[in-house]
Amino acid sequence: MRFILKLIAAPLALALTIASAVFSFALSLSGVLLGIISGVIFLAAAVLLFTGQPVGGVAWLAVAFLISCGIPALGGGVIKMLNRASGALRGFIFS
Numbered sequence: 001m002r003f004i005l006k007l008i009a010a011p012l013a014l015a016l017t018i019a020s021a022v023f024s025f026a027l028s029l030s031g032v033l034l035g036i037i038s039g040v041i042f043l044a045a046a047v048l049l050f051t052g053q054p055v056g057g058v059a060w061l062a063v064a065f066l067i068s069c070g071i072p073a074l075g076g077g078v079i080k081m082l083n084r085a086s087g088a089l090r091g092f093i094f095s
Contacts (some may be wrong), residue, residue: 006093013089020082027075038068 041064049057 009089009093013086013093016082016086016089020079020086023075023079023082027072027079030075031072034067034071038064041067 041060045057045060045064047057048054048060
């Protein structure tokens with residue numbers, strides 16, 4: 001019975017490993033794009049701050065921060081979760 005479970009777990013571990021690699025690559029590419037977008041939003045927020053609209057400027061600064069730090073951190077967390085699941089399955093397979 002345990003051998004059958006290991007046979008079932010092997011393709012799942014492979015799929016999780018491949019998905020993790022693909023998502024890591026996509027995260028590195030999207031990090032560049034999100035950095036550019038957050039830079040543009042930061043410049044717009046600076047313009048709003050200096051033209052007398054501080055509330056809008058601070059709000060857009062928060063949006064720029066979330067775009068540059070929040071979204072990549074969320075993606076990194078998902079990738080770590082996939083790696084842990086893949087490692088757990090590989091541990092089961094090779095035990």
